[in-house]
Amino acid sequence: MSTSTRIALTPHLRRLESESIGIIREVAAEFRNPVMLYSIGKDSGVMLHLAMKAFHPSKPPFPLLHIDTRWKFRAMIEHRDAIAERYGVKLLVHTNPDGLARGINPISSGSQLHTQVMKTEALKQALDKWQFDAAFGGARRDEEKSRAKERVFSFRSAGHVWDPRNQRPELWNLYNTRISQGETIRVFPLSNWTELDIWQYTRAEQIPVVPLYFAAPRPVIERDGQLIMRDDERMPLKPGEREQERMVRFRSLGCYPLSAAIESSAATLDEIIAEMLASRTSERSGRLIDSDEAASMEKKKRDGYF
Amino acid sequence: MTATSDGALTRKALLRFLTCGSVDDGKSTLIGRLLYDTQLVLEDQLAALERDSAKHGTTGEDLDLALLVDGLQAEREQGITIDVAYRFFSTPRRAFIVADTPGHEQYTRNMATGASNSQAAVILIDARKGVLTQTRRHSYICALLGIKHVVLAVNKIDLVEFSGERFHRIVADYLGFAAPLKFASVTSIPLSARFGDNVIRRSEHTSWYDGPTLIEHLESIDVSEGLEEKALRFPVQWVNRPNLDFRGFSGTVASGVVRPGERVVVAASGRESTIQRIVTADGDLSEARAGDAVTLTLADEIDVARGDVLAHADERPEVVDQFAAEVLWMIEEPMLPGRSYLMRIGTQYVPARVTSLKHKTDVNTLEHMAAKTLALNEIGFCNLATATPVALDPYADNRATGAFVLIDRFTNATAGAGMISFGLRRATNIHRQALLVDKAARVRLNGHRPAVLWFTGLSGSGKSTIANVVERELHALGVHTYMLDGDNVRHGLNRDLGFTDADRVENIRRVGEVAKLFVDAGAVVLCSFISPFRAERRMVRELLAAEEFIEIFVDTPLEECQRRDPKGLYARALEGKIKNFTGIDSPYEAPQNAEIVLTASPLGPEEEARRVLEALRTRQIIGS
Ligand SMILES: Nc1nc2c(ncn2[C@@H]2O[C@H](COP(=O)(O)OP(=O)(O)OP(=O)(O)O)[C@@H](O)[C@H]2O)c(=O)[nH]1
Numbered sequence: 047m048s049t050s051t052r053i054a055l056t057p058h059l060r061r062l063e064s065e066s067i068g069i070i071r072e073v074a075a076e077f078r079n080p081v082m083l084y085s086i087g088k089d090s091g092v093m094l095h096l097a098m099k100a101f102h103p104s105k106p107p108f109p110l111l112h113i114d115t116r117w118k119f120r121a122m123i124e125h126r127d128a129i130a131e132r133y134g135v136k137l138l139v140h141t142n143p144d145g146l147a148r149g150i151n152p153i154s155s156g157s158q159l160h161t162q163v164m165k166t167e168a169l170k171q172a173l174d175k176w177q178f179d180a181a182f183g184g185a186r187r188d189e190e191k192s193r194a195k196e197r198v199f200s201f202r203s204a205g206h207v208w209d210p211r212n213q214r215p216e217l218w219n220l221y222n223t224r225i226s227q228g229e230t231i232r233v234f235p236l237s238n239w240t241e242l243d244i245w246q247y248t249r250a251e252q253i254p255v256v257p258l259y260f261a262a263p264r265p266v267i268e269r270d271g272q273l274i275m276r277d278d279e280r281m282p283l284k285p286g287e288r289e290q291e292r293m294v295r296f297r298s299l300g301c302y303p304l305s306a307a308i309e310s311s312a313a314t315l316d317e318i319i320a321e322m323l324a325s326r327t328s329e330r331s332g333r334l335i336d337s338d339e340a341a342s343m344e345k346k347k348r349d350g351y352f
Numbered sequence: 353m354t355a356t357s358d359g360a361l362t363r364k365a366l367l368r369f370l371t372c373g374s375v376d377d378g379k380s381t382l383i384g385r386l387l388y389d390t391q392l393v394l395e396d397q398l399a400a401l402e403r404d405s406a407k408h409g410t411t412g413e414d415l416d417l418a419l420l421v422d423g424l425q426a427e428r429e430q431g432i433t434i435d436v437a438y439r440f441f442s443t444p445r446r447a448f449i450v451a452d453t454p455g456h457e458q459y460t461r462n463m464a465t466g467a468s469n470s471q472a473a474v475i476l477i478d479a480r481k482g483v484l485t486q487t488r489r490h491s492y493i494c495a496l497l498g499i500k501h502v503v504l505a506v507n508k509i510d511l512v513e514f515s516g517e518r519f520h521r522i523v524a525d526y527l528g529f530a531a532p533l534k535f536a537s538v539t540s541i542p543l544s545a546r547f548g549d550n551v552i553r554r555s556e557h558t559s560w561y562d563g564p565t566l567i568e569h570l571e572s573i574d575v576s577e578g579l580e581e582k583a584l585r586f587p588v589q590w591v592n593r594p595n596l597d598f599r600g601f602s603g604t605v606a607s608g609v610v611r612p613g614e615r616v617v618v619a620a621s622g623r624e625s626t627i628q629r630i631v632t633a634d635g636d637l638s639e640a641r642a643g644d645a646v647t648l649t650l651a652d653e654i655d656v657a658r659g660d661v662l663a664h665a666d667e668r669p670e671v672v673d674q675f676a677a678e679v680l681w682m683i684e685e686p687m688l689p690g691r692s693y694l695m696r697i698g699t700q701y702v703p704a705r706v707t708s709l710k711h712k713t714d715v716n717t718l719e720h721m722a723a724k725t726l727a728l729n730e731i732g733f734c735n736l737a738t739a740t741p742v743a744l745d746p747y748a749d750n751r752a753t754g755a756f757v758l759i760d761r762f763t764n765a766t767a768g769a770g771m772i773s774f775g776l777r778r779a780t781n782i783h784r785q786a787l788l789v790d791k792a793a794r795v796r797l798n799g800h801r802p803a804v805l806w807f808t809g810l811s812g813s814g815k816s817t818i819a820n821v822v823e824r825e826l827h828a829l830g831v832h833t834y835m836l837d838g839d840n841v842r843h844g845l846n847r848d849l850g851f852t853d854a855d856r857v858e859n860i861r862r863v864g865e866v867a868k869l870f871v872d873a874g875a876v877v878l879c880s881f882i883s884p885f886r887a888e889r890r891m892v893r894e895l896l897a898a899e900e901f902i903e904i905f906v907d908t909p910l911e912e913c914q915r916r917d918p919k920g921l922y923a924r925a926l927e928g929k930i931k932n933f934t935g936i937d938s939p940y941e942a943p944q945n946a947e948i949v950l951t952a953s954p955l956g957p958e959e960e961a962r963r964v965l966e967a968l969r970t971r972q973i974i975g976s
């Protein structure tokens with residue numbers, strides 16, 4: 047893990063931090079039963095850190111929720127449990143039982159079906175099961191062009207549907223938090239952060255991240271031009287494929303068969319930031335689920351995906 | 353991200369701006385161009401843009417840069433912008449957040465959304481078309497929202513042979529229109545978003561132009577708002593109470609600076625205390641400035657809740673329950689004066705009504721016009737009244753305490769956006785005079801408590817009949833009563849009102865206000881009005897204390913009312929001779945939480961009246 051020294055926040059990061067804290071507090075004040083989606087990635091790490099700061103000296107008045115597809119990297123699950131312990135927050139974990147029973151998986155079911163059943167459906171099940179009326183997500187507007195269109199307080203009608211053509215106007219920071227029975231709000235406190243902001247903040251605040259973000263020699267296979275790390279035996283090798291050790295890291299973490307690694311020697315936060323500044327591809331290029339079909343993110347979001 | 357370097361963001365003050373103007377003037381293309389020329393479009397995104405351009409592009413063989421920004425499927429298919437997109441980019445000198453807003457009038461609310469958090473506006477004009485209605489509407493909205501700096505981007509200059517004459521004519525035209533809007537600066541630039549002329553790269557085709565390129569100008573605009581020099585406003589967002597020993601008030605300093613040891617006042621209650629600590633997760637601070645999210649503790653145990661505003665004792669906001677404001681209307685259903693909305697101001701929600709619409713503004717001429725309602729996308733100057741006094745400042749002095757939104761109480765839609773012009777003191781003054789003989793004193797004298805018995809139900813349901821029996825019985829018990837119904841109100845007080853929706857709302861509003869005066873005088877007021885709309889009944893309910901309003905739903909089925917038809921009205925309505933007749937071609941919204949529901953009793957109105965009296969005893973309006 048990184049050993050960079052702590053740097054004071056720039057005015058820019060301080061402003062982002064305050065804005066996000068304001069958003070997080072707003073949810074705690076207005077909603078009956080909020081929850082924070084915790085995906086274990088770098089954005090979730092920042093979001094949780096901000097929630098801890100927002101309510102200090104109290105604890106955040108809501109639990110974390112992880113939607114476990116059962117295909118996350120093992121290092122992610124270890125990190126998740128360690129973080130919940132370290133921060134002393136309640137962690138809920140939900141896996142779609144129907145999907146498990148049907149044996150849905152990212153390899154033979156395809157990424158699209160897997161995502162639909164094990165992430166989107168699972169999320170909706172969990173929100174219904176615990177009757178959450180607001181859910182925080184760590185999405186940023188700079189990630190993808192349909193995200194750039196979304197409100198900070200994003201309304202979902204009953205059934206968790208997003209209607210991008212009919213969003214509530216959102217003026218100033220006067221968020222409309224009113225909903226009726228069955229309706230919910232997704233809240234994005236990191237809307238105005240960029241990937242660079244996330245890493246610079248992570249470094250300044252010394253927020254723990256999953257070690258997979260740092261370069262290390264790891265066994266990977268090359269498939270369709272992407273480097274995939276076989277995290278366990280469930281992923282069969284195709285003819286001609288063989289594992290080889292390469293110096294790699296991940297820019298974005300998800301289900302391991304769907305998250306491509308990049309070749310890199312960046313082993314510290316400073317090096318990650320330097321590498322990112324020089325990069326000519328986006329962080330999502332390593333996500334195998336986004337290229338499924340044109341406008342796929344918007345479609346997934348309408349269906350209830352975060 | 354090659355244009356940025358690690359730590360570079362420390363050197364620049366972020367600029368938030370929007371692009372606006374009429375349909376197809378090239379707003380999205382311009383932002384696409386800015387992203388592209390500042391090299392923020394990465395390889396995989398460029399590959400996607402090439403695919404998209406081939407499929408949805410409007411620019412033939414070329415890349416359609418608008419597709420970098422128009423991120424929704426419906427937008428790409430139709431080649432228009434529907435909702436605002438927020439994009440980030442930076443140059444070595446400055447970081448930017450730009451809001452790309454839609455030009456279509458239908459989506460004006462989304463343009464306002466983008467403008468509300470912007471410090472500068474780039475208003476585009478298609479050089480072939482000149483100044484259009486939407487150019488004017490957007491300019492006016494920018495001015496109302498307090499944007500001081502405008503860039504007039506005369507776009508598509510390539511399509512008018514880079515004509516300087518054309519450019520100067522458009523600029524003169526625009527300045528003529530915009531003069532009354534009093535922008536601090538209007539900078540005009542000829543450019544081509546599609547080909548990049550004068551965006552980042554100085555054009556070789558406009559030698560007659562020697563001003564800055566767009567990016568040069570955006571890098572140099574000074575937008576410091578001086579928020580820290582303003583009076584302290586701290587809207588309390590959340591009460592932080594981890595244990596009995598700690599009670600803090602979390603929130604973001606909206607303006608000014610606050611330090612431990614300073615005297616502060618809770619604006620609405622006038623209670624004072626001293627700041628003890630400024631608590632953050634990184635340790636206590638010696639001061640908190642505008643924009644800082646902190647938790648304050650006070651030296652005294654005074655009553656402070658979410659929605660309160662803390663201020664320095666010598667620089668308080670106004671605390672009023674009536675004020676004047678500019679309102680932009682954002683939903684299909686028109687704004688009706690008199691109807692109750694939920695107002696969000698600062699961290700508080702409070703019921704509010706528009707008491708009068710002074711005028712609306714014609715966005716083309718900026719002239720004021722008389723109006724009874726505001727339709728979607730219209731802007732008007734109104735007086736509003738809130739259910740309880742609120743702390744506020746004029747919007748021009750302080751955006752955080754001078755802006756509000758109005759929310760429809762049934763759909764929860766964000767219906768209107770408002771900017772406060774000034775507080776109206778009248779209401780507060782009247783309150784002060786009213787206190788010598790008050791309601792409590794009258795209750796003691798009368799020997800019973802006052803109330804409004806609000807009978808609602810279809811025409812012919814028996815409201816008046818039952819109300820008459822109730823009044824007779826109450827009178828016999830020595831209770832002071834008064835009856836308000838259509839007959840004694842329509843002929844006098846409300847003689848000037850017809851039956852349009854706006855007039856019906858006003859009718860009920862006046863009845864409510866009169867009933868309130870009678871309640872103040874200590875009477876039990878019986879009101880029988882069809883009053884078909886929940887919003888109107890709720891409006892009256894909110895004028896009164898909770899225990900003073902008793903809604904009585906006379907729940908006689910429509911078929912029975914039609915059968916009775918005592919005045920022959922249903923027959924005429926069914927023949928189409930009466931329009932907007934409740935139950936026939938106009939809805940009746942049945943109460944959901946009426947205090948008393950009367951279903952037709954075989955024993956007739958005497959029995960129903962008995963049930964009402966019984967309820968009044970249970971509620972201790974009258975003695976048993
Ligand atoms: N020749 C030329 N065409 C342009 C220029 N700027 C934009 N266009 C074209 O004008 C059309 C409309 O551009 P958009 O960027 O979508 O316009 P917009 O203002 O964002 O439109 P709405 O958001 O729907 O109001 C597209 O076909 C653009 O390629 C320009 O400078 N020169």
Ligand SMILES: [Mg+2]
Binds near residue numbers: 379381422432433452
């Ligand atoms: Mg556009």
